[in-house]
Amino acid sequence: MSTAEKFLQMGLAILLFVAVVAVVLLVAGRFKGRNGDRAVALAFLLPTALALGVGLVYPALRTIYFSFFDAQGQSFAGFDNYQQIFTDSDQLTVLRNTVLWVVITPFLATGIGLLYAILVDRAKFEKAAKALIFLPMAISFVGASIIWKFVYEYRPDQGSIKQIGLLNQLWTMVGGTPQQWLLNEPWNNLFLIIVMIWIQAGFAMTILSAAIKAIPDDITEAARLDGVGPIGMFRYITVPSIRPALVVVLTTIGIATLKVFDIVRTMTGGQFNTSVVANEFYSQTFSADNQGLGAALAVLLFVLVLPIVFYNIRQLRASEGR
Amino acid sequence: MTATTPAALPVTTTPPIAVTVNAAAGNAKNRLTSRWASMAAVVLAVLWTIPTFGLAVSSLRPAADTRRSGWWTTFTDPEFTLKNYRDVFSDNGLGAFFVNSFVITIPSVVIPLCLASLAAYAFAWVEFKGRNLLFVVVFALQIVPIQVTLLPLLKLFVSANLAGTFWTIWLSHSVFALPLAIFLIHNFMREIPKELIEAARMDGAGHVQIFFRVLLPLLTPALAAFGIFQFLWVWNDLLVALTFAGGGDAVAPLTVFIANLAGTRGTALHLLSAGAFISIIVPVVVFLALQRYFVRGLLAGGLKG
Numbered sequence: 001m002s003t004a005e006k007f008l009q010m011g012l013a014i015l016l017f018v019a020v021v022a023v024v025l026l027v028a029g030r031f032k033g034r035n036g037d038r039a040v041a042l043a044f045l046l047p048t049a050l051a052l053g054v055g056l057v058y059p060a061l062r063t064i065y066f067s068f069f070d071a072q073g074q075s076f077a078g079f080d081n082y083q084q085i086f087t088d089s090d091q092l093t094v095l096r097n098t099v100l101w102v103v104i105t106p107f108l109a110t111g112i113g114l115l116y117a118i119l120v121d122r123a124k125f126e127k128a129a130k131a132l133i134f135l136p137m138a139i140s141f142v143g144a145s146i147i148w149k150f151v152y153e154y155r156p157d158q159g160s161i162k163q164i165g166l167l168n169q170l171w172t173m174v175g176g177t178p179q180q181w182l183l184n185e186p187w188n189n190l191f192l193i194i195v196m197i198w199i200q201a202g203f204a205m206t207i208l209s210a211a212i213k214a215i216p217d218d219i220t221e222a223a224r225l226d227g228v229g230p231i232g233m234f235r236y237i238t239v240p241s242i243r244p245a246l247v248v249v250l251t252t253i254g255i256a257t258l259k260v261f262d263i264v265r266t267m268t269g270g271q272f273n274t275s276v277v278a279n280e281f282y283s284q285t286f287s288a289d290n291q292g293l294g295a296a297l298a299v300l301l302f303v304l305v306l307p308i309v310f311y312n313i314r315q316l317r318a319s320e321g322r
Numbered sequence: 323m324t325a326t327t328p329a330a331l332p333v334t335t336t337p338p339i340a341v342t343v344n345a346a347a348g349n350a351k352n353r354l355t356s357r358w359a360s361m362a363a364v365v366l367a368v369l370w371t372i373p374t375f376g377l378a379v380s381s382l383r384p385a386a387d388t389r390r391s392g393w394w395t396t397f398t399d400p401e402f403t404l405k406n407y408r409d410v411f412s413d414n415g416l417g418a419f420f421v422n423s424f425v426i427t428i429p430s431v432v433i434p435l436c437l438a439s440l441a442a443y444a445f446a447w448v449e450f451k452g453r454n455l456l457f458v459v460v461f462a463l464q465i466v467p468i469q470v471t472l473l474p475l476l477k478l479f480v481s482a483n484l485a486g487t488f489w490t491i492w493l494s495h496s497v498f499a500l501p502l503a504i505f506l507i508h509n510f511m512r513e514i515p516k517e518l519i520e521a522a523r524m525d526g527a528g529h530v531q532i533f534f535r536v537l538l539p540l541l542t543p544a545l546a547a548f549g550i551f552q553f554l555w556v557w558n559d560l561l562v563a564l565t566f567a568g569g570g571d572a573v574a575p576l577t578v579f580i581a582n583l584a585g586t587r588g589t590a591l592h593l594l595s596a597g598a599f600i601s602i603i604v605p606v607v608v609f610l611a612l613q614r615y616f617v618r619g620l621l622a623g624g625l626k627g
Contacts, residue, residue: 001572003418006425006488013429013492021436029530037449040529044444045456047437048500052463055497059474060466066473112366119363131610132367135374138609139602140558142577146584146598147377150393150591164392164591166376198370203620210621259467262560266581281469286565291473298469309465 020047060302067295081296091280098276098304100189101196101260106253109197110246113204117212118238130209134202141199141262148195149267152181185273192274195263200256204249211245212238244319251312255305277301374602381406381595388591406596416597418571419579423557423604425488426575430495430556431549437496438503439545443533445504446511447519457508464501468494472565479566488573490566495556503548506619510544511537547619550612557605576601 001009028043030036070077085091113133120129136144153165157178163169168178181191215237223237239246261278268274270283277297285294379393382402396402410416444450445457471494479490514537522532560577567574569582580597587593609616 003421006421009488010425010429013488014432017429017433017436021440024440025530025533029528031528038451041444041448041450041453044440044448044529048441048460048504051437051493051497052460052500054478055475055493056463056466056471056500059471059478062474063470116363116366119359119366123360123363129363129367131613133370134613135606135609136370138554138605139374140560140577140605142558142560142580142584143598143602146580146594147373149584149588150376150380150595151373153591162391162395164388164390166372166392166394169392169394198373201370206617206620210617255465259469261469262577262581265560266584269585278467278469282561282564285473294473298467298472301467302465302470305465305467 063295063298066291067299069292069295071290071292073291077292081292082300084293085296085300090275093273094275094277094280097189097274098258101193101257101276102254102304104190104193105196105200105257106250109200109253110204110208110249112197112201113206113249114208114246116201117205117209118234121209121212130205133205136199137202139199141195141260142266144195144199145263145266148191148198152191154178154180182268182274183272188268188272188274192263192267195267196257196260200253204253207245207249208242211242215241244315247312247315247319251308254308258301258304258308277304377595378599380591381599383592385590385592388595389589406592407600410593410596410600414579414583414593414597415571416576416579416600419574419576420600422567422571422573423575423577423601426491426495426563426573427553427556429488429492430499431552433492433496434499434503434552435545435549438500438507438548439533439538439541441500441504442507442511443529443537445508447532447537448529460501461505462501464505468498468561471498472561476565485566486568486573491562491573494562494566495552495559498562499552499555503552506548507541507544510541514540543615543618546612546615550608550616551619553608554605 024043024047028036028040031039066073067081068077068079069075070080085095116130116133120126123129139147150164151166152168153163154168155161155163155165155178157172163172163178165181167181172178182188219241220233220237223233228236259278260276261282264270264274264276264279265282270276270279275283277300281294281297281301284290284297288294376393379396380388382404383393383396383406384401384403385406387396387401441460445453445460475494476485476490479485479493484490484493518536519532522536527535557575558577559575560581563575563578564581567578569578571579576597580594580601583590583594583597
């Protein structure tokens with residue numbers, strides 16, 4: 001397809017959906033007054049209901065169903081796939097790595113975001129300073145992975161060969177021997193996690209900074225007059241005031257981290273014991289052709305998200321009740 | 323963009339009260355802490371910026387240099403070229419993928435916006451039985467990880483003869499975006515005073531007129547906020563594209579191009595850096611230009627529950 005044809009097809013697709021909206025509105029326009037409300041609601045919701053039903057609910061149910069079948073999806077396998085996830089040594093490594101990601105990323109990203117938000121709060125160059133931390137959020141996981149691949153790049157320690165990765169350059173400057181950061185187990189996981197922290201800290205900073213600014217001035221003023229120092233201020237005023245926002249940030253980053261796939265795939269391809277559930281799902285489903293295990297991993301991902309979401313909702317309820 | 327979605331936030335959205343600078347706070351101790359604070363902030367900012375800066379510099383260095391020495395040596399021995407960019411376009415066919423990224427992203431933003439505005443209106447301003455329950459269901463669908471849907475969706479597309487076309491990606495992204503879009507737009511719609519809607523009704527306006535004449539103009543910030551989210555999300559997506567688009571330049575976007583380049587020619591640092599930089603520059607420009615809406619969108623989840 002030529003470029004022009006591609007854009008033409010794009011234009012037609014957009015027109016089609018604008019037409020759908022127009023038809024829905026025309027139909028709905030015929031029912032006036034309150035009696036027509038049911039018909040109007042039906043017309044407005046039908047396209048969404050169709051899309052979500054066919055595109056989300058049905059596929060999800062089907063995946064759950066096939067997680068109880070074998071690799072080809074032909075014979076019933078009971079809980080075999082789930083058993084494999086929790087007993088097979090490769091799969092256990094995947095689980096261990098996923099736990100590492102989900103425990104480390106949210107706390108470090110939130111910690112750094114919070115620290116930075118406090119440091120630049122009301123500073124002269126607050127806006128520009130924030131934009132710098134913020135920017136990685138606009139970069140794709142793939143792009144970020146390439147950026148960090150350059151940082152982690154390795155050259156053997158021989159004669160006149162110079163390091164081209166920044167980390168090894170700094171490392172050799174302080175007397176270390178060059179390291180293959182992405183190969184050395186289990187530390188390589190940590191170097192992948194750093195990429196995610198680099199991206200998510202900006203999100204944490206943005207939300208927390210808004211929360212900090214919402215703390216009423218008279219509270220901070222009163223504390224200051226009482227002689228509360230910066231650390232006391234942080235502990236007794238800032239953190240309690242922004243606790244609900246902290247919970248939201250931690251849980252949101254936690255969920256995003258659970259689903260991370262692009263970073264692992266781009267940087268190591270899941271080799272050297274760095275695979276995580278989301279990456280393993282893709283490899284099993286589309287590369288290893290093991291539908292059953294892939295489906296079970298996808299379901300596991302779903303199940304792991306649930307407790308985080310429930311915790312989040314409970315905390316929100318609690319903070320609203322106060 | 324990242325997989326981060328805006329969440330319901332308990333942040334009050336009152337604008338920050340005019341800062342009352344405490345002049346008396348400028349004692350020696352505070353000045354000291356603030357100096358340390360500034361230094362810490364600068365260190366963090368530099369740490370966060372250097373990796374991207376390194377990529378940008380690398381992309382402008384001759385291929386041989388990128389293999390021989392680190393990008394920081396350019397400052398003592400400057401030599402720049404645009405050859406990497408020319409090569410990645412001409413020899414590696416980046417152009418087609420660049421076009422694909424646009425062709426994929428624009429409908430994937432517009433389609434869910436259309437459908438979600440309709441649905442959000444029904445949820446916000448039309449009375450019908452089971453409304454609240456249905457809204458909770460749609461809201462809850464946000465937590466379904468897209469991984470759960472991919473293989474069955476692919477099979478659906480194959481049996482509908484859509485495999486390998488843009489439709490697979492447009493439709494998937496649109497479906498995945500709907501729950502969040504409806505939730506966000508609904509929250510904004512509820513913010514609009516009821517009296518305004520009632521008055522329009524009194525004047526004999528139907529839902530269609532209310533939708534277009536009253537709500538749409540007021541909703542522009544909400545639509546913009548969601549539009550930016552979705553733009554960044556789709557432009558930066560790898561998983562959906564890999565699943566449905568294959569690796570060829572027929573429909574696959576830039577992210578797939580970069581990921582493949584990293585896989586097959588991981589040592590061609592000069593091409594990798596130029597390609598990655600091109601893929602990054604578009605969302606960064608969009609992001610910086612429309613930051614205001616983006617932040618508002620991030621914080622909007624919790625305007626009302």
